[in-house]
Amino acid sequence: MQKRILGRSGLEVSALGLGCMGLSYGYGPATDLGEAVKLIRAAYERGVTFFDTAEAYGPFINETVVGEALAPIRDQVTIATKFGFRDGDSSSGLDSRPERIRAVCDSSLQRLRTDRIDLFYQHRSDPEVPIEDVAGTVSDLIAAGKVKHFGLSEAGAQTIRRAHAVQPVAALQSEYSLWWREPEKEILPLLEELGIGFVPFSPLGKGFLTGAIDENTKFDSTDYRGKVFPRFSEENRKANLPLVEVLGGIATDKNVTRAQIALAWLLAQKPWIVPIPGTTKLHRLEENLGAASLELTPAELSRIDESVSQIPVQGARYPAQFAARVGR
Numbered sequence: 001m002q003k004r005i006l007g008r009s010g011l012e013v014s015a016l017g018l019g020c021m022g023l024s025y026g027y028g029p030a031t032d033l034g035e036a037v038k039l040i041r042a043a044y045e046r047g048v049t050f051f052d053t054a055e056a057y058g059p060f061i062n063e064t065v066v067g068e069a070l071a072p073i074r075d076q077v078t079i080a081t082k083f084g085f086r087d088g089d090s091s092s093g094l095d096s097r098p099e100r101i102r103a104v105c106d107s108s109l110q111r112l113r114t115d116r117i118d119l120f121y122q123h124r125s126d127p128e129v130p131i132e133d134v135a136g137t138v139s140d141l142i143a144a145g146k147v148k149h150f151g152l153s154e155a156g157a158q159t160i161r162r163a164h165a166v167q168p169v170a171a172l173q174s175e176y177s178l179w180w181r182e183p184e185k186e187i188l189p190l191l192e193e194l195g196i197g198f199v200p201f202s203p204l205g206k207g208f209l210t211g212a213i214d215e216n217t218k219f220d221s222t223d224y225r226g227k228v229f230p231r232f233s234e235e236n237r238k239a240n241l242p243l244v245e246v247l248g249g250i251a252t253d254k255n256v257t258r259a260q261i262a263l264a265w266l267l268a269q270k271p272w273i274v275p276i277p278g279t280t281k282l283h284r285l286e287e288n289l290g291a292a293s294l295e296l297t298p299a300e301l302s303r304i305d306e307s308v309s310q311i312p313v314q315g316a317r318y319p320a321q322f323a324a325r326v327g328r
Helices: 033-045 061-076 098-110 130-145 157-168 185-196 205-210 236-255 258-269 282-293 298-309
Strands: 004-005 012-013 051-052 078-083 119-121 147-153 169-175 195-201
Touching: 004 258, 033 205, 033 236, 033 282, 051 130, 061 078, 061 098, 098 119, 098 130, 130 147, 130 157, 147 185, 147 258, 157 185, 157 195, 157 236, 169 185, 185 195, 205 236, 205 258, 236 298, 282 298
Parallel strands: 051 078, 078 119, 119 147, 147 169, 169 195
Antiparallel strands: 004 012
């Protein structure tokens, strides 16, 4: 697989990474440990070198899975993880105090079976802790050799600028896809200016852009999509199907899948964008990775933009309590 460098950080990773969260958390029952390990190693065998996890995924379980899977090939891969929630639990509130960041780093190193974290993100901005203190703490961890690069997740423009002035930010991780294009307004120009890479999570709209979800889909009780995200209400799923249909038409003309179109479109936006689609299924992994070699012509990109721009997406991305944590 082709490689990309995240901004001006020098951190080189595969053009597509693997978001590992869904193997343990968020989208239904956790995958069996052995099966999860096999999937992660299958991704590496197919060229993926960038793996994303967090202490909050489980909590803690996902880091353990990733650590076991990647231990035999640790020096050939890049591991990203995150801090920022009280007690590692996203439902318990934010906590980016310096002492908490240091504690998370040490615990994550143990679960990941490694001596360094390649990319350490602040999971969400903490209004109670100045971002300069956060960046300074990570800078100290970098100086100590425990962390290689500093990242932010869902941070706003001013937070990014302030953090970057203390410790260069290698990458911003935020949601970005054909049905959530808000980063184009302010964030992407800022990242280009500062030389920061961009790692879109949910690049397939939490699965919606694949065409596998419609208004009749029944979500497991442990799947956040069915009970947390307004955009996944039955009414909004039905209203947003025209977007999936448009992608389907473009994919058919290209003899590829909707997922491959959505991922190839993201890759075409900037050379420093590295999406991290997640999956629990080998055939979906292979489908997603096929997007890395899919070339979209300027005419095809224009067609996608024009077609999608005519379809307003219905439903809020987050409920109010989640939206309050996004630094915009």
